[in-house]
Amino acid sequence: xxxAYSPEEEEFRARLxxxxxxxxxxxxxxxxxDDWPGRRAYDLGWQRMLHDAGYAGLHWPxxxxxxxxxxxxxxxxxxxxxxxxxxxxxxxxxxxxxAGPTIAAEGTxxxxxxxxxxxxxxxxxxxxxxxxxxxxxxxxxxxTRACRDGDDYVVTGSxxxxxxxxxxxxxxxxxxxxxxxxxxxxxxxxxxxxxxxGITVRPLRTLxxxxxxxxxxxxxxxxxxxxxxxxxxxxxRVTMVTLSFERGTAFVGEVVACRRVLxxxxxxxxxxGRWDDPVLxxxxxxxxxxxxxxxxxxxxxVSEAEASGGVPGVGGSVFKLRYSHARQELYxxxxxxxxxxxxxxxxxxTLDRLSSLSYTIAAGTSQIQRNIVAERILGLPKGR
Amino acid sequence: MRFRLTEDQRALRDGVxxxxxxxxxxxxxxxxxxxxxxxxxxxxxxxxAGFFALRLPEADxxxxxxxxxxxxxxxxxxxxxxxxxxxATHLAAGAVPGAATGETVVAAVDGGLVEWLAEAxxxxxxAAGAVPxxxxxxxxxxxxxxxxxxxxxxAVLLTAxxxxxxxxxxxxxxxxxxxxxxxxxxxxxxxxxxxHLCAEMLVRAETARAAVYAAxxxxxxxxxxxxxxxxxxxxxxxxxxxxxVHGGMGFTWESExxxxxxxxxxxxxxxxANTESExxxxxxxxx
Numbered sequence: 001x002x003x004a005y006s007p008e009e010e011e012f013r014a015r016l017x018x019x020x021x022x023x024x025x026x027x028x029x030x031x032x033x034d035d036w037p038g039r040r041a042y043d044l045g046w047q048r049m050l051h052d053a054g055y056a057g058l059h060w061p062x063x064x065x066x067x068x069x070x071x072x073x074x075x076x077x078x079x080x081x082x083x084x085x086x087x088x089x090x091x092x093x094x095x096x097x098x099a100g101p102t103i104a105a106e107g108t109x110x111x112x113x114x115x116x117x118x119x120x121x122x123x124x125x126x127x128x129x130x131x132x133x134x135x136x137x138x139x140x141x142x143x144t145r146a147c148r149d150g151d152d153y154v155v156t157g158s159x160x161x162x163x164x165x166x167x168x169x170x171x172x173x174x175x176x177x178x179x180x181x182x183x184x185x186x187x188x189x190x191x192x193x194x195x196x197x198g199i200t201v202r203p204l205r206t207l208x209x210x211x212x213x214x215x216x217x218x219x220x221x222x223x224x225x226x227x228x229x230x231x232x233x234x235x236x237r238v239t240m241v242t243l244s245f246e247r248g249t250a251f252v253g254e255v256v257a258c259r260r261v262l263x264x265x266x267x268x269x270x271x272x273g274r275w276d277d278p279v280l281x282x283x284x285x286x287x288x289x290x291x292x293x294x295x296x297x298x299x300x301x302v303s304e305a306e307a308s309g310g311v312p313g314v315g316g317s318v319f320k321l322r323y324s325h326a327r328q329e330l331y332x333x334x335x336x337x338x339x340x341x342x343x344x345x346x347x348x349x350t351l352d353r354l355s356s357l358s359y360t361i362a363a364g365t366s367q368i369q370r371n372i373v374a375e376r377i378l379g380l381p382k383g384r
Numbered sequence: 385m386r387f388r389l390t391e392d393q394r395a396l397r398d399g400v401x402x403x404x405x406x407x408x409x410x411x412x413x414x415x416x417x418x419x420x421x422x423x424x425x426x427x428x429x430x431x432x433a434g435f436f437a438l439r440l441p442e443a444d445x446x447x448x449x450x451x452x453x454x455x456x457x458x459x460x461x462x463x464x465x466x467x468x469x470x471x472a473t474h475l476a477a478g479a480v481p482g483a484a485t486g487e488t489v490v491a492a493v494d495g496g497l498v499e500w501l502a503e504a505x506x507x508x509x510x511a512a513g514a515v516p517x518x519x520x521x522x523x524x525x526x527x528x529x530x531x532x533x534x535x536x537x538x539a540v541l542l543t544a545x546x547x548x549x550x551x552x553x554x555x556x557x558x559x560x561x562x563x564x565x566x567x568x569x570x571x572x573x574x575x576x577x578x579x580h581l582c583a584e585m586l587v588r589a590e591t592a593r594a595a596v597y598a599a600x601x602x603x604x605x606x607x608x609x610x611x612x613x614x615x616x617x618x619x620x621x622x623x624x625x626x627x628x629v630h631g632g633m634g635f636t637w638e639s640e641x642x643x644x645x646x647x648x649x650x651x652x653x654x655x656x657a658n659t660e661s662e663x664x665x666x667x668x669x670x671x
Contacts, residue, residue: 002601266670288610300593367580371583380562
């Protein structure tokens with residue numbers, strides 16, 4: 001049991017740090033949050049820089065064009081890029097972290113050759129069409145229909161919570177191909193070209209006031225059968241295979257960022273006098289314990305993943321439950337530090353506090369996560 | 385980075401668990417409740433197994449292992465509610481003759497209290513004028529003293545390890561009960577309200593585990609303060625929830641749940657106050 005990095009890992013860290021110090025000053029100015037084409041160009045530009053420096057697809061298998069890096073190197077990469085203030089994965093998220101790995105694992109050689117290199121090179125953006133208005137936590141209840149017509153599927157339905165839909169080239173789409181089969185067994189995975197006729201994208205304004213998501217309406221959209229990854233009606237399994245690419249590193253950057261914010265909170269509290277309140281001070285002390293533990297839990301999960309050859313341990317749901325709650329606590333504490341200024345939308349922490357509200361909902365609500373922990377880890381019976 | 389148990393550490397943990405399962409099973413636990421007093425034979429067996437001399441250098445007759453191994457052993461002790469001044473005697477190994485082998489029982493002043501004062505051969509700290517309490521925990525006799533004692537960081541961490549063992553055990557007991565106890569025609573563990581209590585117990589225990597193990601590796605006082613806060617929370621909150629899952633049976637004397645809760649309460653009084661741990665962690669942010 002140790003927390004030391006090997007000489008090779010330290011060298012990887014040093015080289016990365018050196019590159020970041022040179023690369024980051026050459027980045028163009030950050031686009032405004034509402035400038036979607038600008039955000040796309042910025043995020044793809046960053047991905048291109050990573051690609052040219054040999055850091056693209058760090059966690060992807062080598063035969064898919066990735067670096068096949070160990071979970072520990074991923075951890076170091078995410079830690080260092082966050083500490084250096086590098087751009088987030090942004091518009092590349094679905095391509096790099098979900099659709100890409102799915103195609104790498106389940107696609108044909110032709111599909112891999114067509115779709116993977118543009119993701120790594122920062123040329124194409126993917127979005128995700130999974131959730132529907134009536135299929136949220138119960139994702140497998142999705143109803144968007146795909147009917148075979150010659151060499152095409154004809155797709156009709158609607159998707160929701162689709163980030164970057166306005167600027168995406170492709171959408172990884174889950175559709176129902178067999179309405180009579182049990183719900184998990186009638187689903188198919190398709191790559192939907194976002195310029196196909198019949199697609200309408202409508203921005204969805206969040207409670208933070210910004211349009212971070214979109215609804216996507218599909219009206220008899222034709223998708224070539226060749227765009228199907230995996231077999232017809234096998235899409236649920238195809239999708240779940242990819243979820244196993246998550247090797248305990250999903251929130252590394254965020255935990256690093258939260259620890260930095262906590263330090264900033266303490267500094268601000270000392271400047272504005274709130275630090276003299278022992279209740280507030282100890283609350284921040286508790287949060288320090290919390291985020292230190294979450295960092296250790298991340299290192300634990302990564303070590304477990306590494307030992308098991310990249311197969312994720314049971315730690316993911318445990319981590320997500322604790323982290324999403326801690327993040328909300330952090331920004332509630334920020335409001336306590338700011339006092340009346342916590343109502344000022346021009347304060348960075350005000351918007352962060354609002355966006356933190358999504359953490360116990362997105363990617364599996366805390367309630368669903370508790371069911372997963374109870375049933376899959378603790379072995380409690382499913383409800384009936 | 386290999387932040388996981390090594391093969392040797394797993395073997396050590398399993399060895400301690402095996403010893404404690406053999407020598408301090410449920411029957412022994414209830415016998416101890418019925419007839420309070422320290423089992424000196426067991427104490428010497430623990431000494432012979434290296435429980436107290438675990439961190440003592442081999443040159444001094446110890447096992448020569450480190451804090452991570454001690455944490456694993458104390459976690460196991462916490463799981464089974466092993467009674468006695470374990471932390472005080474472990475810390476006295478090498479300093480008090482006979483402590484390492486379990487020949488001498490050593491108690492210590494900690495947090496205004498002394499555990500097992502009357503049974504101890506040696507008491508470390510200023511225990512003059514100690515007044516016995518009617519202890520809430522039937523397995524931990526207590527004396528109240530004026531002196532607070534200066535909290536030793538290793539003692540704080542080993543206590544956190546015991547709390548971690550309790551948190552883990554409480555979760556197991558709750559799950560066992562929830563799987564077998566039926567109401568409304570199904571195991572109560574099939575109800576989400578019960579399921580979610582159990583899931584949160586595991587989340588708190590596993591978060592505390594990461595903090596406790598990391599503190600054992602780094603021995604950083606800030607890490608130890610974090611480990612202490614999270615382990616106390618996991619143990620006290622976890623045993624409370626375990627009691628809740630057990631329903632009315634959890635409120636009875638014959639259920640062992642209350643023994644875990646009471647011990648968690650006793651341990652959370654050790655060391656300095658929780659607020660001091662919070663201040664250590666706050667000061668770290670201000671640095």
